[in-house]
Amino acid sequence: MTAVEPVEPVEPVQAQADPFAGVPEDAGSAKPDPLIVADVVTRRFGGLTAVSVDHLEVQRGVITALIGPNGAGKTTLFNILTGFDKANAGTWSFDGQPIGGLPSYRIARRGMVRTFQLTKSLARMRVIDNMKLGAPTQLGERFLPALVRPLWRSQEAVVEAKADELLGRFNLTHMRDEFAGELSGGQRKLLEMARALMVEPRLLLLDEPMAGVNPALAETITHHVRQLRDEGLTVLFVEHDMDVVRTISDWVVVMSEGSIIAEGRHSSIVANPDVIDAYLGAHHATPLDRAEQDRHLAEAEAVIEAEEHALE
Amino acid sequence: MDWGVIFDDTLRGAVGMSAILYAIGAIGLNVHFGYTGLINFGQVAFMAAGSYGMAISINQWDLPLWGGWLFGIGSAVVLALLLGIPTLRLRADYLAIVTIAVGEIIRNVVRADRYREVTGGPRGIFSFADGFRDLNPLPDGQYGFGPLRYGSDQMFFRLTGWGLALLMVLVVWLLMRSPWGRVIKSIRDDEDAVRSLGKNAYGYKLQALIVGGVIAAIGSMFVDSADNEVGQLSFRPTTTFYLYVVLILGGAGRVWGPVIGSMIFWGMSQFIDGVLTQGDIVETQDVGDVRTMLIGAALVSLVIWRPQGIFGDKREIALEVR
Numbered sequence: 001m002t003a004v005e006p007v008e009p010v011e012p013v014q015a016q017a018d019p020f021a022g023v024p025e026d027a028g029s030a031k032p033d034p035l036i037v038a039d040v041v042t043r044r045f046g047g048l049t050a051v052s053v054d055h056l057e058v059q060r061g062v063i064t065a066l067i068g069p070n071g072a073g074k075t076t077l078f079n080i081l082t083g084f085d086k087a088n089a090g091t092w093s094f095d096g097q098p099i100g101g102l103p104s105y106r107i108a109r110r111g112m113v114r115t116f117q118l119t120k121s122l123a124r125m126r127v128i129d130n131m132k133l134g135a136p137t138q139l140g141e142r143f144l145p146a147l148v149r150p151l152w153r154s155q156e157a158v159v160e161a162k163a164d165e166l167l168g169r170f171n172l173t174h175m176r177d178e179f180a181g182e183l184s185g186g187q188r189k190l191l192e193m194a195r196a197l198m199v200e201p202r203l204l205l206l207d208e209p210m211a212g213v214n215p216a217l218a219e220t221i222t223h224h225v226r227q228l229r230d231e232g233l234t235v236l237f238v239e240h241d242m243d244v245v246r247t248i249s250d251w252v253v254v255m256s257e258g259s260i261i262a263e264g265r266h267s268s269i270v271a272n273p274d275v276i277d278a279y280l281g282a283h284h285a286t287p288l289d290r291a292e293q294d295r296h297l298a299e300a301e302a303v304i305e306a307e308e309h310a311l312e
Numbered sequence: 313m314d315w316g317v318i319f320d321d322t323l324r325g326a327v328g329m330s331a332i333l334y335a336i337g338a339i340g341l342n343v344h345f346g347y348t349g350l351i352n353f354g355q356v357a358f359m360a361a362g363s364y365g366m367a368i369s370i371n372q373w374d375l376p377l378w379g380g381w382l383f384g385i386g387s388a389v390v391l392a393l394l395l396g397i398p399t400l401r402l403r404a405d406y407l408a409i410v411t412i413a414v415g416e417i418i419r420n421v422v423r424a425d426r427y428r429e430v431t432g433g434p435r436g437i438f439s440f441a442d443g444f445r446d447l448n449p450l451p452d453g454q455y456g457f458g459p460l461r462y463g464s465d466q467m468f469f470r471l472t473g474w475g476l477a478l479l480m481v482l483v484v485w486l487l488m489r490s491p492w493g494r495v496i497k498s499i500r501d502d503e504d505a506v507r508s509l510g511k512n513a514y515g516y517k518l519q520a521l522i523v524g525g526v527i528a529a530i531g532s533m534f535v536d537s538a539d540n541e542v543g544q545l546s547f548r549p550t551t552t553f554y555l556y557v558v559l560i561l562g563g564a565g566r567v568w569g570p571v572i573g574s575m576i577f578w579g580m581s582q583f584i585d586g587v588l589t590q591g592d593i594v595e596t597q598d599v600g601d602v603r604t605m606l607i608g609a610a611l612v613s614l615v616i617w618r619p620q621g622i623f624g625d626k627r628e629i630a631l632e633v634r
Contacts (some may be wrong), residue, residue, distance in 0.1 A: 084504065108510035120505035122498045124628050133498050134509045138491045141511070143519055146492035147483070156491065179628065199510055 002038040009055050014194045019059055020251060025264030027254075028055035035060040035203055036081065037164050040092030043076055043258075048241060051074045051087070052258040058203075063225060063235045065249035067242070067269075069279050072255040076118060078207055082114045083107045093200065109136060111202035117238070119188040123181030127172060130180050130191060131163035132156075134198025163198060170194040170224065193224065204228065206237035210244050242270070254278065318586035320459035325582030326575040327460065329535055332473035333545070334577065336531025336559040338570030339480045343524035345556075346564035347488060348517060349500030351404050354395070354411030355528050356551040360418050362529025363386040367437040367542040368430060379441045381533055388529035392522040407521075411547060416535055419547045436543015444537045469538040476534055477571055480527050483569045487523070497565075519521045557611050563621030572622055581607065 023029055023227050034057035043051040051073040058064050066074050079085035081092060083104035091100050094112050108114075138159065139145050140152030167173050175183060180191060189209060196204060209225070210218045218241075225235055225248055239245050245252060245266060252269045256261040257276035262269060269275055278290045321504065337355055344350040365387030370380035395414060399406040422431040431437065448468040455467040462470065466548045487493050495516050506513045536542045545551065554577070562573025583601045588594050594602050620626050 023627050082508070084507075104504075104507045104511070105510050107505055107509055113510070116504070116508070120502045120508070122505055124500040124501050125494075125498055129494055129498075131371055132491070132495055133506070133511070136510055140491035143523075146490035147486045149486075149490070152491060184490075195509065235540045 019062055020265070024260075025268050027260045027263050029057070029263055031057040031059040033060045034058060035095055036092065036236070038081070038092035039090060041077065041080060042088045043073070043085065044088050044209070044265060049258050051080065053077060053090070053255075054258055056253065056260060058234070058236055059233060059251060060234050061229070062249055062250040062251060063229050063237070063265075064251045065245045066236060066238045066253050066255065067240070067245055068255035071257075072278075073258040074255050075207055076258075078114065078205055078238060081107075082112060082205060084114075099294060101287040108199060108201075112198065112202035112205065113196045113199045113203070114198070114205040115189075115192045115196055115207055115209065118184070119192050121180040121183065121188040121191050123179060124179055126177055127167070127180050127183070127191060128160070128163055128176050130195050131167060132159050134195045135159040135162065136199055159198075166194045166197055171220075184291055186213045189213055189217075189221065190224075197228075201233065202233045203236065206235065208238050208240065210241055218244065225312055246270075313587070313590045315352070318583060318590065321530075321586050322579045322583040323459050326579035327470060327474070328578060329469065329473065331574045331578040332470070332477060334555060334558050335477045335533055335571045335574035336480055336534070337528045337551075338368075338562070338574055339477070339484060340524040340527035340529075340531070341555050341559050342519055342564060342566075342570050343484060343487075343496075343527065346559060346566070346569070347493065347500060348496050348520040348524075349404070350400075350517060351408040351526075352371075352411045352521070352524070353408050353549070353552055354413075354415030355525075355555050356530040356547050356549065357411065357415035357418050357552070358391060358525035358534035358598045359545070360386050360415075360422060360547040361391040361525075362533045363536045364422050364431060364437075365529075365541045366533045367440045370440045371437060372430065377441055377537065380440070381530075381537075384533045385526055386528055388525045389522050391527040396518045396521040400514055400521070412552075414550055415547075415552065415608060423546070426461065436541060438541050440542075441537040441540045444540065473534060473538070476530065480530070481567055481571060483497075483527075488567065499567075519592055519601070544569070558605065559612070560619075560621055561614060563623035566621070566623035569621055569623045573603045576622075577607075580610070 019032065023031060036058040038053055039054040041051055041056075042049065066077070068074050076085060080087045080090075083099075083102055083106070086087055087100070091098060092112060093099060094107070097110070099107055099110065099112070102110075121279055122133070125133070138152065139155055140149075145151045164173070164176070167176055170193065172183075172187060172190060172194065180188065183191060184253070193204075193209065195205070197278065206225070209221055213221065222244065225237070229250075236296045237249075249266060251268050252262075252264060254269060254272075254275050261274050261278055262272045264272070322502070337359060341355050341357065343350065344352045344355070357614055362384040364384075365385035366380040369383035370374045370377065375383060391414075395407070395410055399410050423434050424431075425433045427433065428435075445465055445468075450464040450468050452464050454461050454463065456462050467524065488497070495506060495511050495513075498511075499513050499516055499520075503513045506516075532545070538546075558573040558577045559570055560573070561576055562569030562571065581603060584606050586598055588599045588602055589596065613622070618624075
């Protein structure tokens, strides 16, 4: 016995260094290991520019939050990245492969799977069938093999076992054989997330996973998202609730009026004046001076007087 | 009023050639509307494509009967591609608009006097399927029991027709219990969800349109081969609407719905006819119109009180689908 075997670190994931070490907290900053890279992505609806993102990189293996006020273009950007909407311009890649212009189902097959803001559970399908639908490359989904059950029976069993395992993990086993339409709103969110995992994604895009969910369930979802990250999944999610963003995000990207205005860790984002302006408006903290107050008052009085005259 | 005669007619209507035609047509429509959620208002166009494709190819190029059948199936596939490729990427309404228009275009073209050389114009095409009767293995004589007694040929047609309908039911059942059927039914509920899970919803919708269209074409080709005549069924839009009545009556999205729906529909038609005629309730020339009115009223009541049809699951219908 001469050779000494090297001792593996007990928990390599925990032992890893901060993935964002040395990353500048600026809009459009470069990441050490980006899974998504997007450049000059533009989407216009008539005269309105809904999305105009110069550069965005999403780091692999972490939870990135995409926040911003209503109408900031978060969901539109989501739709573009996942092929549910077409951009007017721009390029974007997933894991080094350009995916601009690919139809949504091909993007999903590459491992970039999304959920929806308004949950899209398949109401008249049973919960278990919702799950089984997510499994990729099923022989029985092709027309002719579908007619011959022995061809796909064993694969179906594997798919079902995996679906049951995920249902167990998301506490939905008791609803397994119910119609998805009979689930509560929160359970539907869980189902949608579990179903997305059936696709075996490398990147999970969650569009407001906590919207309309009670606090207890939101905590459960938070727990699941974190656990998925620890298992190596990359998560990008849109969220309004800053508490949620604070608890689970490793990195925050802020959008306003279609552009990315800030990026960074949660602590630096909440202190960023641009972000505060975007959420609350530019003049929220500037007190009116005396002369301006008087002018407003005089204008209001003039209006009242004019109305009184009209009544006489 | 002779209730015995009315009852016999009702029974014969329920298993007659029209019931076979509408059962198979509605099985196809069930694939479209019941399972995939495609709103096809031109199912009759697939029937016309099948029947005319068959008869014209046999007449013009002397194809054997089976060759004509294959050509008819091919015509239905081509029609499905023509209808589906431009419209299935769009919202559901567009397929509805295009199918009803194309159904009318086909009818007006094949029945136009101008193309009589090829399509037979308003009179249709005759005597192209003489070989079909030769396939009948039954010796001459009377077959059946009770009121359902037929001559050799008529018995042969009814047996093979219902056999064909059962075969179509079997195909649909096999498809719908498979993962393919799971994708199809999911598209009915929410196409975007299906896409987000990596399934090509457009491709599946196109496949469903082809499958349902070919099934209807097969039904129409069978009945027209038995009649040895194409064009007797004038391929009006009402045919499609009756197919919807049959489908909703039996229960959309249920394997047996179209078959039972068609039997009830045609039995009921005969029953109403019998009562109206024998009871001297309306003038003979008005019987058809009054029957249509009563069937309409029955459909309205059905949709109000039993929207799931005979086989449907009320719980399933009541679920909101967004």
